Amino acid sequence: MASLKxxxxxxxSVKNTQKITKAMQMVAAAKLRKAQEAAENARxxxxxxxxxxxxxxxxxxxxxxAPELLVGNGKEDTVLLVVATADRxxxxxxxxxxxxxxxxxxxxxxxxxxxxxxxxxxxxxxxQLNRLYHDNIVKFISLKEERxxxxxIAQSIGETITEMFRNGxxxxxxxxxxxxxxxxxxxxxxxxxxxxxASIDEESEDTGPDLKGAIYTYEPDEAGIxxxxxxxxxNTQIFTALLENQAGEMGSKMTAMDNATRNAGDMIxxxxxxxxxxxxxxxxxxxxxxxxxxxxx
Amino acid sequence: MANKLHFSLVSPxxxxxxxxxxxxxxxxxxxxxxVLPDHAPLMAAIRTGAITVYENGAEKQFFVQGGFADVxxxxxxxxxxxAAPMSELTSERLQDDIASAKDSxxxxxxxxxxxxxxxxxxxxxxxxxx
Numbered sequence: 001m002a003s004l005k006x007x008x009x010x011x012x013s014v015k016n017t018q019k020i021t022k023a024m025q026m027v028a029a030a031k032l033r034k035a036q037e038a039a040e041n042a043r044x045x046x047x048x049x050x051x052x053x054x055x056x057x058x059x060x061x062x063x064x065x066a067p068e069l070l071v072g073n074g075k076e077d078t079v080l081l082v083v084a085t086a087d088r089x090x091x092x093x094x095x096x097x098x099x100x101x102x103x104x105x106x107x108x109x110x111x112x113x114x115x116x117x118x119x120x121x122x123x124x125x126x127x128q129l130n131r132l133y134h135d136n137i138v139k140f141i142s143l144k145e146e147r148x149x150x151x152x153i154a155q156s157i158g159e160t161i162t163e164m165f166r167n168g169x170x171x172x173x174x175x176x177x178x179x180x181x182x183x184x185x186x187x188x189x190x191x192x193x194x195x196x197x198a199s200i201d202e203e204s205e206d207t208g209p210d211l212k213g214a215i216y217t218y219e220p221d222e223a224g225i226x227x228x229x230x231x232x233x234x235n236t237q238i239f240t241a242l243l244e245n246q247a248g249e250m251g252s253k254m255t256a257m258d259n260a261t262r263n264a265g266d267m268i269x270x271x272x273x274x275x276x277x278x279x280x281x282x283x284x285x286x287x288x289x290x291x292x293x294x295x296x297x
Numbered sequence: 298m299a300n301k302l303h304f305s306l307v308s309p310x311x312x313x314x315x316x317x318x319x320x321x322x323x324x325x326x327x328x329x330x331x332v333l334p335d336h337a338p339l340m341a342a343i344r345t346g347a348i349t350v351y352e353n354g355a356e357k358q359f360f361v362q363g364g365f366a367d368v369x370x371x372x373x374x375x376x377x378x379x380a381a382p383m384s385e386l387t388s389e390r391l392q393d394d395i396a397s398a399k400d401s402x403x404x405x406x407x408x409x410x411x412x413x414x415x416x417x418x419x420x421x422x423x424x425x426x427x
Contacts, residue, residue: 038310044305049376052376217337219325219340228365235309
């Protein structure tokens with residue numbers, strides 16, 4: 001059995017761990033509130049831009065010179081998978097869930113004989129996917145240096161992706177990230193970024209605002225608007241994904257750290273019990289020694 | 298005026314304005330235009346400049362950079378790439394933007410150069426009013 005001193009050391013070390021996890025939980029809770037707020041603030045923009053595109057796309061489908069970002073370039077051979085994860089660990093299964101979703105996608109796509117390229121955002125996803133799919137990774141970005149998420153980050157990522165598409169490096173682009181449902185639940189999802197038309201069919205039945213019979217005027221023309229709007233839609237979707245991820249990471253971290261704190265508490269209780277038992281046993285045995293010594297006299 | 302226009306200004310980061318107003322003046326790529334209640338549906342690209350909101354005789358100005366104005370019977374929504382209330386705008390930040398826009402203009406040609414030039418003109422015009 002461990003000595004009293006050993007037990008004491010263990011108790012104090014678990015107590016220190018508990019302090020750390022408790023502090024991390026509180027930090028995560030504070031950050032979660034901010035992240036949730038940011039995600040909510042960004043929502044109107046994303047919703048509006050989506051409905052505008054839906055609206056415009058309807059009139060552009062079937063037109064010969066529809067932009068490739070909207071309808072695709074006619075091929076589906078090479079798929080660029082943009083996987084957004086967190087840069088830090090200690091947040092439960094958050095990163096693992098996203099990576100698992102990404103792996104499912106990769107396996108499914110490769111099963112169909114397609115080439116998969118990976119564009120990774122976030123260090124944790126890179127660490128996990130690098131082991132299995134090292135040769136598929138074409139780009140990796142870490143956002144560790146950014147203190148606060150802003151639209152500029154998403155813009156530069158979006159521009160990189162659009163540029164790659166224009167250079168013909170891939171045909172279809174999918175974005176894998178974690179959708180923030182609530183603090184306990186985050187769903188890893190994958191959305192199609194390019195062609196934009198695929199994501200419209202998938203999710204929204206929104207047919208745009210009711211115009212009461214009036215006809216939209218476009219300034220400049222529809223094609224001109226779409227040309228500016230489509231890259232921006234990609235940026236917005238990436239930005240939304242990053243924000244959702246951030247909120248999810250913090251929520252997941254909060255839950256994980258809450259569990260860790262509780263486990264540490266349980267462990268302290270158990271160790272304290274053993275410590276007291278050992279101490280009492282020691283006192284009892286000392287007493288027996290003294291008494292039997294006195295009787296022998 | 299009985300009728301009011303529902304106006305909301307959103308940037309990717311936040312919603313800056315939402316409410317009923319009398320009139321909004323917008324810098325479109327094809328020229329400035331004003332939106333009054335019951336405007337016909339319109340979708341217009343906007344350039345760098347100032348949006349002016351008129352409400353109960355008071356004027357409020359916002360700086361916008363790139364984006365769209367979407368007029369529907371439900372109201373006017375401006376989706377701006379970047380937006381800020383004029384009062385939050387500092388001339389140092391504008392000068393930074395002007396400098397970087399000038400830098401990126403070097404070596405550009407055709408349509409891209411035109412877009413940057415338009416941005417630069419807008420920035421200069423806003424800087425002049427500060």
